[in-house]
Amino acid sequence: MRFTIYMLLIYLSFPVLSQVDRCSFDEYRQILKNRGLYKECKNYSSQYYSMQDTYTIPVVVHILYNNDGQNISDERVYSQIEVLNQDYSASNMSLDNIPDEFQDVIGEVGFAFCLVQKDLDGNDFSGINRVYTEVESFNMSDDAMKRSSEGGVDAWDSENYLNFWVCNLSGNLLGFATMPGDVSAELDGVVVDYEYFGVDLSSSSPYNLGRTATHEVGHYFNLEHTFYAGCSDWDSCDDTPSISSPTYGCPEFPQESCNSIDMTMNYMDYTNDACMHMFSSCQAELMIDALLTYRPNLIAAEDCSVSIDENTYTNDIFIHPNPVLDKIFLSIEKSSIYLYDIYGREILSNYYLDKDFLDVSFLHSGTYIIIIDNYIQKFIKR
Ligand code: ZN
Numbered sequence: 001m002r003f004t005i006y007m008l009l010i011y012l013s014f015p016v017l018s019q020v021d022r023c024s025f026d027e028y029r030q031i032l033k034n035r036g037l038y039k040e041c042k043n044y045s046s047q048y049y050s051m052q053d054t055y056t057i058p059v060v061v062h063i064l065y066n067n068d069g070q071n072i073s074d075e076r077v078y079s080q081i082e083v084l085n086q087d088y089s090a091s092n093m094s095l096d097n098i099p100d101e102f103q104d105v106i107g108e109v110g111f112a113f114c115l116v117q118k119d120l121d122g123n124d125f126s127g128i129n130r131v132y133t134e135v136e137s138f139n140m141s142d143d144a145m146k147r148s149s150e151g152g153v154d155a156w157d158s159e160n161y162l163n164f165w166v167c168n169l170s171g172n173l174l175g176f177a178t179m180p181g182d183v184s185a186e187l188d189g190v191v192v193d194y195e196y197f198g199v200d201l202s203s204s205s206p207y208n209l210g211r212t213a214t215h216e217v218g219h220y221f222n223l224e225h226t227f228y229a230g231c232s233d234w235d236s237c238d239d240t241p242s243i244s245s246p247t248y249g250c251p252e253f254p255q256e257s258c259n260s261i262d263m264t265m266n267y268m269d270y271t272n273d274a275c276m277h278m279f280s281s282c283q284a285e286l287m288i289d290a291l292l293t294y295r296p297n298l299i300a301a302e303d304c305s306v307s308i309d310e311n312t313y314t315n316d317i318f319i320h321p322n323p324v325l326d327k328i329f330l331s332i333e334k335s336s337i338y339l340y341d342i343y344g345r346e347i348l349s350n351y352y353l354d355k356d357f358l359d360v361s362f363l364h365s366g367t368y369i370i371i372i373d374n375y376i377q378k379f380i381k382r
């Protein structure tokens, strides 16, 4: 029976019309089992941590590149960390898009991801580990990206760091991840294809807003797909209604299956990045539980915030302070400005500023792009 359902899941994961494998978690788990690497009996360490509002999780991003295009920019990495932080704190602006039916079960996970600021020897470090590789593309089936001896890069101590491997994945895979205890430590972490890591507004892909990592990190903290086992609903959460199959694209609301309204906007479904907006309360609790029970050493003792460009100057114009709480001052006045959020959504268009500051207290916290007289500046709203 279980095998039959599993085959059904495999089938459902490859819809005829899909051009990408939105997530290869289920297939990867099967590969691990076939290779004898999957731990059916898991040993968990158990330590006591008191509940708190926010848990800081140190991240190292290994970028494996065979050419310049695969060597994605620091900005892209920062934008990914930003998206993770917004999604896991339920502070992304798209929460307004969640239907009334699900507003009461929006989950705030309270994880703050940060790029580690020290390397394993204690030296200052950006959190971004760039490694040239001779390998043109990596296969999910052999985990070579996770081994230096095979053209990849060895995991940093995965009990203490969330390892991301960003590389060129063969086929049309977007990413895959390991659940707590699934595998031995050196294979533990999240793999994302370089094209889908971070926010890339120049990309026409519907997976260009960093939600592949949001989804995969969900698996990393023990979440199943919302459509796991279809109407049998094996995702361990009652507040994610059972859903018969993965949802692709960006569906109108409401969609129904299994006699209930589908939560297609859940990060653990397969919709376009722009159309997924929430974890549920139960999913948040499962992830916090996974962190405290199975991955307690991940919790960082101190914040290791993303280093933001300190140089906010351009040739002629500068802005301060940065980060900003309420008013951002410009070195010029009487100018027209454009303001965008990190998703590229326009907030102000050709807005005429007749003073030397802009009141940004109305913005949610996050990263913003301001364009003044064709000069582009980035600032952080606290
Ligand atoms: Zn998945």
Ligand code: CA
Residues within 6 Å of the ligand: 226, 233, 234, 235, 236, 237, 238, 239, 240, 241, 242
């Ligand atoms: Ca469910």
